[in-house]
Structures are given as structure tokens and as C-alpha cells.
Amino acid sequence: MRFSKAYIPTTKEAPKDAQLPSHIYLSRAGFVTQVAAGLYNFLPMGKRVLRKIENIINEEMAACDAQEVDLSFVTPAELWQESGRIEKFGKELLRFRDRKENLFVLGPTHEEMMVNIVRNRVTSYKQLPINLYQIKTKFRDEARPRFGLMRGREFVMKDGYSFHSSTEDLDREFDAMEAAYKRILERLGLAFRVVEADSGAIGGTGSKELMVLAGSGEDTLAVCDSCEYGANVEAARRAPRSSVPEAPSADFARFKTPAIKSIEDLSNFFHVDPYYTLKAVVQRAVYTESSELVCFFIRGCDELQEVKARNSVGAIDLVDATEAELIEIGLIPGFIGPIDQDKIRIVMDNDTKGATTMICGANEADYHFVGVDLSVMNEAHFADLVSVQEGDGCPHCEGKILHTKGIEVGHIFKLGTVYSAPLKAEFLDENGRAQPFIMGTYGMGVSRLVAAVIEQHHDEKGCIWTHATAPYMVNVMVSNIKEESHLAYAEELYTALQSNGIEAMLDDRKERFGFKMSDAELIGFPYTVIVGKELDNGLVQIMIRKTCEIISVDASDVLNKIKELCQ
């Protein structure tokens, strides 16, 4: 492409609404423009990057025998009523009626549609497994779109769905998809981590997220400093403590603790490590039709992880209980304990199971119990409730957990029969019995990946595209187009690059050197060949965007040098 004919509207100043580097540089370099909150146009450069990523996904999917389809963006609301998700999705589903007053939604994801196209058509175990996917615009009317392409309302997602006759076969496909997703991210040149994720309300037997590591990521990850283990903090586990503080020695007793309410006060009052105290966190658990107060007990040194707590009681939401609510049901804030507790539903953290010499509230104002043996609670409801902290032990090795930030670019999920059962999508097994499909789902945020590449690869001058994502690999820049011999040389090189299969731009604009260099850096072509006054000495320069290093090369050898660099 000739720059003089290209539509690449670069600007010196960033739009005032842009905050993240990806948003700033993709806007300034003319890759995208904003239309409205969470809606973006892809201009020629942006579209090329998008297509690069799509092509890589298509290649890797083909290698796994996944087949591409293209389902209607507008989907009948009845399908969503059938699966029950029309209520669950709420306002995120953009609904509208056509001229005949039929209700439709813009597809935010396509489980229902995908199940719909195989049900009653795939009817035998002999036709399984099948893996179908599409790369398509999705629409979710997010409450708060933000960060440019990172969290748009309209976005491009690769969504894949697999159908199996057994959980073993689903496991195999799940692993194959994980491997394919890893290859895709490796090819894109991204540093990432595969982490265990919360399966949440959707259920299923497990899910993993693919996280591109970047400080601007919205998710916090717990990762091991020495092995591959990583998890979203919502789902992170930790090793049992290898050493615990010295246990206090105390017989069971009811102890007067006037106005001692917080864990810190309690710890100081008894000169005991918070590890041996029991923290009570009361929350109102909200369900579809009702709500109730629940008290979560964890060790005083731990923090409650809200998603884990929510999952432990199957709630849709947890909100902090007020003191008034506690008092109303007869609890005494600051002195709540699990012993002989019948006023509230309780959930105990796994780490408190069988704990001894504990201190906990006595359910009586100004009194705590000391020397408590929690094995009396062995019949209680136990669950993993705590937030994994930095420095905790890795559950898989001797390493330590660190926290880091990530951008979720992929999420793969073992769905089981969560959708196939309610939608009655069934096949006949070897015994002639009808079974619902066992399903997996595999998502990848394609437009989000465009932003993720820049979050990970930019500097103060602009974008730095990786080889696989660059809109063009090489930019041939003519320093002064009035020098006819220079322009002629550049034209020749430009043609030669293309005939060698290297995508190239020719900057033939009547602009000054500095202006064109700044554009080249802002747009972020991996390599810019500078054709200028050194050509009279038989030399041209190659600017390597990643390092901004400029190397001199014999003018007759540039093509080979570029080929070498592109390896």
C-alpha cells in the first residue's frame, strides 16, 4: 500500500477520553475511532490487525478439526426464554421487536443458537464429536463499558462449542482447545498465563482462563513463582501452611473481653497470633427469589474471598449485612462465634476444620471463648472461603504465590449438559438411549486481543506490533521524494518485498523526514527502511521498531536483510 493513497489518520494528540496506552495509541495511530460508549470503528490498519488475528485462530482451529460457521447476529428471544437465560442476562441483552412485533436479541454469546443448529440433526453418538465455532461481532449492553477496545459493548469474539457423547471425550477436546489457544497466543507474540477460573453460577466441571499479563488488566491472578500454577484470585488455592505460629496454651474458658471487637484488639488483648482467632463475616446472600443472612467463619489472619463465599451458598450476590440486621436476629456484633449458634446459617472455612486452642466470640456481649476445640463443629458446612495472599504456598510445589494482573483474552469451559438438557438437545447412545450432548465452550476475545497486544507492546512513541499482528511488516520510507533516484530505488524495493511475500507500505508522501519517522513509530511497523541521502553512498538504514535501533545496510542487500529479520 502506498501511504499517499492510504487512509491512516494519525494525530499528535490523544482523544481526551483515552486512558490506557492501547486506547491512546490505537486512536492516535488511526487504527480505530470511537462511535459511542463501547462502540468502535475499525479503520484500514485496525481491520488488517483484526484479520491477522482471525487468520491465526482459523489456522489453529482447522488443525483441531473445528469447523467455522456463521450464525445470525440477531437471535429470536424464544431461544433465550427456553434456556432461561433471558432473565439471567438481564439488561445486558439488547432486545428489540421487528415490524411484526416479534422479540429478538442481539447475540451476546451463542450457546443457545449453536445447540439449536445441531439438535434434531445430530442424532447419533456416531456423529460425535463435533466442534463448531465462529468469529463474529457480539453485543453486550455492559453497565459500564471502558478502556477502549478492552471492554466494549460491541466486540469481536471467537466462540466455539463442542459436542460429545462422554465426559472423557469432552476432557480430551478441552485439553486440545487449551493447547490450541496457547499456540495462538504464542504465535501472536504475547506473554500469557493459563489460570484456573471460577466456574460460578454456570456450573460445569471446570474452566480455565487465558490471561495476557499486563498491569492494566482487570483481573488479579495468583501465580506461583516457580511452577506453572496460576489461578484467578476468585478460584485460587493454596498449600496447607508449612509452619504455624506457636499455639497458645489455654483450657476452654469463657473470658471477659470488654469492648474487644476486632481481630486486632483480640490478638493484642490475649497476646495471641490472629491465626488462633476466628473471624466472623456476616453477609446477606441474595438468591433469585429470596435472601438470607449467612455467617462465614475464617481464621483471623485470613480474608474472605467473596466469589468463593458466594459459591459456597449458591447465592447470586452477597452484600454486607448491617449492624441493625445482626441485632435484629439476636447476634451481638463483635462477639459472634460458631459455638451453639442457632440464629444464623454458618459456613466454616476448610482451614478451621479441627482447629484447636482457638479464640472466638461467645455470642454474648463482652465475652469470648478461649481454648476452643473446633472439632466440635465437624458436622458444620465447610468450604474454601479465603483469599489467597502473596507469600502463601503454591498448592502444587514448594513455590510462593505472587499476585499479578491479567487481561482475560480466552475462557474455556466444560459445560456438561447445562444447555443441552434444558434445550432438549439429545442423541442416541450405543444402547439406544437418549442422552443430552456433553458440551464444552471456548471463547476468545479477538478485538480485545488487538488491544492486549498493544498493552504488552508499546513505548512512549507508540505501537510496537509483533510480527504476527503487524498491519504491514515493512515500511519503505522515502526521506525526500523529490530525489528521483531515491524514489525509484524505493519503488523497486517495495515491489521486490511484495513479490517475496512480505507485506509492505511505501511512504511516498511529500512530507519531511521527521514527520514520516514519527508516523512510522506511532503506527509501529516492525521495520522501516529509510531511503535517504545515504543511498548516494550505496547505503540505506533499517529502523527496528522494537528497540528503535537504526542499522545501516548495503542498498543491494536490503531484501535479504529484511527476510532475515522477518524470520
Place this chain on the structure above:
RNA sequence: CGGGGCGUAGCUCAGUCUGGUUAGAGUACUUGGUUUGGGACCAAGGGGCCGGAGGUUCGAGUCCUCUCGCCCCGACCA
């Protein structure tokens, strides 16, 4: 949905507090000229429903009411 901020030229912004010539700057754009290895210079131009509606006033970009939009924090969501 709660809290905060902002809407003036294509873009970034001044002017609004304290109402009063023809609404400004930088940048971008057009034309001519000089330049040509780090976003050049000179000259001449074009470009505005001051987000929208209503009100106060002799007079509103500026004051009041309502409304729409965008951004940030949180809630929510993947």
C-alpha cells in the same frame, strides 16, 4: 444503578466564577512560496446551532430548570 468530572472549530483546549464589540489559541485542512535526516518557516484563506430544549434578561457560550451524551471510581458483568 450510586458518586465525581466534562460537553465551545476535524482534534486538544482557553473564555463561563463577575452576562455586554464580529467567540479565540494551538494543531489539522486549502492555496502560493521557501525548505527537506526527527512532527519546518513565511503569507493568504476556509471552517462554529458554544451538546439539546425551555426560562431569566434590553442582551446568554456565560445565570436558572430540565434533558441527552462521553469519561473516571464503585456496583455489575466475562
